[in-house]
Amino acid sequence: MAKELLKGNEAFAEAAIRAGCEGFFGYPITPSTEFLEHMARRMPQLGRAFVQAESEVAAINMVYGAACAGKRVMTSSSSPGISLMMEGISYIAGTEVPAVIVNVMRGGPGLGNIAPSQGDYYQMVKGGGHGDYFPIVLAPASVQEAIDFISLAFDLAEKYLNIVYVIADGNMGQMMEPAELPPMRELPKEPPAWAVTGAKGRKPNILSSIYINPPDEEVTNIRLVKRWLEIEKNEIRFSEYLMEDAEFAVIGFGTAGRVATTAIRAARQEGIKVGLFRPITLAPFPKEQVAEISRRVKRILVVEMNSGMMLEDVAAAVQGRVPVEFFGRMGGVTPFPDEILDEIRRVAANKRPVNWNARAEWIARLEQIVAEGK
Amino acid sequence: MMTTPVKPEIQVVYQRPDSFTDLTTHYCPGCTHGIAHRLVAEVIDEMGLREKSIGVAPVGCSVFAYKYFNMDFVEAAHGRAPAMATGIKRVLPKNTVFTYQGDGDLASIGMAEIIHAAARGENITVIFINNAIYGMTGGQMAPTTLPGMKTTSSPFGRDVELSGYPVRMCEILATMEGAGYIVRRSLHDAKHIRQAKKAIRLAFETQERGLGFAMVELLSSCPTNWEINPHEALDFIAERMVPVFPLGDYKVNEELKH
Numbered sequence A: 001m002a003k004e005l006l007k008g009n010e011a012f013a014e015a016a017i018r019a020g021c022e023g024f025f026g027y028p029i030t031p032s033t034e035f036l037e038h039m040a041r042r043m044p045q046l047g048r049a050f051v052q053a054e055s056e057v058a059a060i061n062m063v064y065g066a067a068c069a070g071k072r073v074m075t076s077s078s079s080p081g082i083s084l085m086m087e088g089i090s091y092i093a094g095t096e097v098p099a100v101i102v103n104v105m106r107g108g109p110g111l112g113n114i115a116p117s118q119g120d121y122y123q124m125v126k127g128g129g130h131g132d133y134f135p136i137v138l139a140p141a142s143v144q145e146a147i148d149f150i151s152l153a154f155d156l157a158e159k160y161l162n163i164v165y166v167i168a169d170g171n172m173g174q175m176m177e178p179a180e181l182p183p184m185r186e187l188p189k190e191p192p193a194w195a196v197t198g199a200k201g202r203k204p205n206i207l208s209s210i211y212i213n214p215p216d217e218e219v220t221n222i223r224l225v226k227r228w229l230e231i232e233k234n235e236i237r238f239s240e241y242l243m244e245d246a247e248f249a250v251i252g253f254g255t256a257g258r259v260a261t262t263a264i265r266a267a268r269q270e271g272i273k274v275g276l277f278r279p280i281t282l283a284p285f286p287k288e289q290v291a292e293i294s295r296r297v298k299r300i301l302v303v304e305m306n307s308g309m310m311l312e313d314v315a316a317a318v319q320g321r322v323p324v325e326f327f328g329r330m331g332g333v334t335p336f337p338d339e340i341l342d343e344i345r346r347v348a349a350n351k352r353p354v355n356w357n358a359r360a361e362w363i364a365r366l367e368q369i370v371a372e373g374k
Numbered sequence B: 001m002m003t004t005p006v007k008p009e010i011q012v013v014y015q016r017p018d019s020f021t022d023l024t025t026h027y028c029p030g031c032t033h034g035i036a037h038r039l040v041a042e043v044i045d046e047m048g049l050r051e052k053s054i055g056v057a058p059v060g061c062s063v064f065a066y067k068y069f070n071m072d073f074v075e076a077a078h079g080r081a082p083a084m085a086t087g088i089k090r091v092l093p094k095n096t097v098f099t100y101q102g103d104g105d106l107a108s109i110g111m112a113e114i115i116h117a118a119a120r121g122e123n124i125t126v127i128f129i130n131n132a133i134y135g136m137t138g139g140q141m142a143p144t145t146l147p148g149m150k151t152t153s154s155p156f157g158r159d160v161e162l163s164g165y166p167v168r169m170c171e172i173l174a175t176m177e178g179a180g181y182i183v184r185r186s187l188h189d190a191k192h193i194r195q196a197k198k199a200i201r202l203a204f205e206t207q208e209r210g211l212g213f214a215m216v217e218l219l220s221s222c223p224t225n226w227e228i229n230p231h232e233a234l235d236f237i238a239e240r241m242v243p244v245f246p247l248g249d250y251k252v253n254e255e256l257k258h
């Protein structure tokens, strides 16, 4: 199939259909709504399940039910809607059934706005719902990557009986970009053995997240942690740009990483040996790769569209070997390549140690930038 | 010559339904949850639905319902059973899908889910246990608690000025076009239990015949949290609950009448 000009959200939805999604349950929210609208048109045409739920609470519990029935199912939403889903997400994790959730992140907290943001990093990467569980988080930086990662998300969810988030932002959801959709996958003929499908000729299947006896719950927790260690071993993904000879590393994911690429190209022309490390799996986080980078560069600049969330994971991996600096825009503001280029220049010239509070230093600079009307 | 004694025709008239496991339930003595379970199991047996049934247990005293029914089961979050049942039924439309929910579960935290399941006409069956209290958490006020009724969170009796009036779910859901069968029955004596069973049967037939959303509300006892003995609890249903929650058919699809 050739590349065509595709609109983000619609392309993501079509990618899910082609990956064999048999049930979509969602609730409208900008900047993710076109995903649901595409599903509303296409799923009934294909004889697959689509429900516009009464809320995100209901939507995620429909996903939970349909996942228990052994089908490839998903939802798509944006930050406030994802917050509302957290109880159900925790139940899905505790029941160990697969589910794919697309979060097209927007500015917050609260109602915030509908502009692109990466402010849900903690919520996505650290769990968000209650209890001990570990979601897999994939962070695409283009429409094509989002398409590819949605198929991957279903495969990972089923392989590990795990929640998989694909986190995009309003930029990716709304942009038109040349990309290629995968061919239509065949649907599985048989449900998985654990699914509730009616106890015909077998013992009943019971799917629940309740383990009333703490030692039983702990056995489940151990199973989940071991599964996560397995995921950490097998599923780390990242992308590198001009890192081979880099003296400085920019680390950014999704749109922030993409904008940084342009800045890095410009910095290279000025003779600054800088490269980009872009984590694709935010969870599991590429800790060892970041640690390795910190052994060969002089300084690291983390760039995000939030208040410095991945910054903490980077700092934990770097373990003080080199200074880690931060630049971020928040509230739905996307940084320009020029801003990041300025930061790269500054970081490359900076000989001072960072006083363990990159965030405090950055916020002072950001206030200056905002005051200058940038 | 020996004669074989003529054996009297022995017929089993009462046994554990196939749709039941042989576990002893955890319900308190005198609790009608057990009766409601049994009626559902008998109906599923009689209609031959066991092998295609998928139950959805709630959060409440019946959280472990899945242990007692011998069929596929899931256990929902508090109040979300109708949404979970929707998800299952939409991807497995040929299966029989039912929820079993308490009054806190269905009429308080899960109000949106039950109303919209009915509004969409989801082809599911709902068994609604109204015992006018939060049993599992130790006897707090429910949306169905009677005016003046003492609970641990209405210690001076439910004051309608402060906490409003009982919610009548059948009356609300009967206004939904998507509902095929909405009735209220009671479990306080043998006659009413027989009527309840007939209603449960019709509620499953509604689903099998694709006639939309079906709910049977069952007035039930909670002697433990009402702090009265099991016998008094049954009288409480008849004398105090029935006047607030009148028994009857609130909506019955024409096709079910013949």
Ligand SMILES: Cc1ncc(C[n+]2csc(CCOP(=O)(O)OP(=O)(O)O)c2C)c(N)n1
Pocket (backbone or CB within 6 Å): B059, B060, B061, B062, B078, B101, B102, B103, B104, B105, B106, B129, B131, B133, B134, B135, B136, B137, B142
């Ligand atoms: C989100 C959430 N809130 C609160 C609870 C605590 N909780 C468990 S059961 C219950 C009330 C159950 O009452 P009801 O639905 O009437 O069932 P019963 O026990 O009376 O049969 C509550 C409040 C919970 N489990 N989850």
Ligand code: SF4
Pocket (backbone or CB within 6 Å): B026, B027, B028, B030, B031, B032, B033, B061, B131, B135, B136, B221, B222, B223, B224, B225
């Ligand atoms: S607490 Fe009440 S509702 Fe729960 S099992 Fe005991 S009697 Fe039944």
Ligand SMILES: [Mg+2]
Pocket (backbone or CB within 6 Å): B102, B103, B104, B129, B130, B131, B132, B133, B134, B135, B142
């Ligand atoms: Mg109750």
